[in-house]
Amino acid sequence: MKKDRSIFVAFAISFVLALFIFSLKTACPQSIPVSQTKSPIKIGWVGPLTGVMAQGGAASIRGSKLAFKEANWEVAGRKVELIIEDDALSPGITVTKVKKLLFDDKINLLIGPWMGASGLAIRDLIDANKLITVTNMCSLATLTQDKFTPYFFRPSFNDSGQAAPFDGWLTHHLGYRNITCISPDTAYGRSCVLGFKNAFEKLGGKVIQEIYPPQGSTMDYAPYLAKVDMSKTDLLFSWLTGSDALRFVKQYSEYGYKKIPLNGSNMIGETYLPEEGDAAVGIYGILHYSQALKTPGNQKFLKDYANEYGGDLTKQVCSFDVHGYEAAKLIVSGLQAVKGKAEDSGALIKALEKVQFESPRGPHKLDEHHNVVYLNYLFRVERVGDKYQNTVLKAFGPIYQGWFDAGYQPPEVPVPGGK
Numbered sequence: 001m002k003k004d005r006s007i008f009v010a011f012a013i014s015f016v017l018a019l020f021i022f023s024l025k026t027a028c029p030q031s032i033p034v035s036q037t038k039s040p041i042k043i044g045w046v047g048p049l050t051g052v053m054a055q056g057g058a059a060s061i062r063g064s065k066l067a068f069k070e071a072n073w074e075v076a077g078r079k080v081e082l083i084i085e086d087d088a089l090s091p092g093i094t095v096t097k098v099k100k101l102l103f104d105d106k107i108n109l110l111i112g113p114w115m116g117a118s119g120l121a122i123r124d125l126i127d128a129n130k131l132i133t134v135t136n137m138c139s140l141a142t143l144t145q146d147k148f149t150p151y152f153f154r155p156s157f158n159d160s161g162q163a164a165p166f167d168g169w170l171t172h173h174l175g176y177r178n179i180t181c182i183s184p185d186t187a188y189g190r191s192c193v194l195g196f197k198n199a200f201e202k203l204g205g206k207v208i209q210e211i212y213p214p215q216g217s218t219m220d221y222a223p224y225l226a227k228v229d230m231s232k233t234d235l236l237f238s239w240l241t242g243s244d245a246l247r248f249v250k251q252y253s254e255y256g257y258k259k260i261p262l263n264g265s266n267m268i269g270e271t272y273l274p275e276e277g278d279a280a281v282g283i284y285g286i287l288h289y290s291q292a293l294k295t296p297g298n299q300k301f302l303k304d305y306a307n308e309y310g311g312d313l314t315k316q317v318c319s320f321d322v323h324g325y326e327a328a329k330l331i332v333s334g335l336q337a338v339k340g341k342a343e344d345s346g347a348l349i350k351a352l353e354k355v356q357f358e359s360p361r362g363p364h365k366l367d368e369h370h371n372v373v374y375l376n377y378l379f380r381v382e383r384v385g386d387k388y389q390n391t392v393l394k395a396f397g398p399i400y401q402g403w404f405d406a407g408y409q410p411p412e413v414p415v416p417g418g419k
């Protein structure tokens with residue numbers, strides 16, 4: 001009997017102690033690290049990783065990852081996740097991939113798309129679902145003009161309303177009067193020619209020919225070069241890019257057309273110069289970035305890039321890498337301003353609109369329609385030692401969208417960091 005009582009007492013004491021310990025745990029729960037209690041910020045990326053612009057898409061991703069690494073892939077205790085989708089530069093695929101990112105992956109923000117037509121294709125989708133989209137290219141002017149939505153931000157450039165009119169304006173000021181334009185047969189390509197022509201012909205010049213080869217499928221440019229009226233053309237201006245640019249620049253030289261000056265922009269980006277080689281030497285370009293810029297922002301960017309990706313890829317850094325970096329930098333800066341509250345689209349939009357930072361290409365800010373305001377540069381391809389580079393000759397700006405129609409004359413300014 002005593003033994004039974006002892007067992008009962010021991011059991012009762014154990015039960016009471018167990019209840020006591022449980023009550024302590026309930027009243028004073030163990031602290032959990034903040035990073036484990038907050039959901040990640042999911043950022044989608046959509047653009048070309050196959051096809052004619054595969055190199056550009058990969059470069060853009062490297063730039064974006066560099067900006068996220070600067071923030072340690074975290075904002076206000078929330079980890080940043082980047083979910084990447086290839087759209088092969090097809091608007092139809094872009095729509096499918098954005099729907100997947102939005103409805104299946106539940107992203108908070110989107111980087112992309114690349115093509116102007118893809119931007120138009122998803123415009124209503126991002127607007128209806130309040131999906132803040134920061135493009136790394138997508139330069140079709142209408143997206144920050146008559147098709148403006150507060151959920152679309154463009155830290156790259158606007159083609160026909162900003163960059164292409166400057167191409168025409170500066171080409172005229174350099175003394176050229178009769179121009180042949182060759183551009184990809186896409187919305188972007190035709191928009192660039194339209195902006196160039198609008199400015200150039202209002203100043204008294206003449207676009208005597210417009211040539212539009214198919215994008216991505218033109219292996220031989222001889223039939224298109226044969227159309228160029230060499231007796232009347234002062235200069236050939238091109239907006240070809242990607243692997244098309246590589247083929248065109250080489251064939252332009254091989255087929256003996258170098259007697260006519262050639263001007264371009266992304267066509268001679270540093271990504272392509274190692275392959276284009278001597279065929280590119282002497283070509284002039286008009287663009288908002290050159291690896292040769294000596295700005296503090298560019299020097300830091302190239303140093304960080306080399307540390308992350310190595311010297312070989314750093315030699316190929318061009319505007320594609322920079323646009324990817326700027327898109328992610330803008331997102332990180334906006335998220336930091338709202339303390340990581342990615343779900344509050346209204347507050348985040350206001351924060352993004354106020355962001356200013358030092359980009360590798362110079363001071364970076366947005367206008368009231370979310371389009372970048374930047375400096376533009378005239379440069380020439382030169383061989384320096386064993387390296388080809390775009391040597392910066394002049395700088396102009398600031399360049400706003402709609403500047404030409406408003407009667408603005410971009411002043412020449414000192415090249416940031418010096419020549």
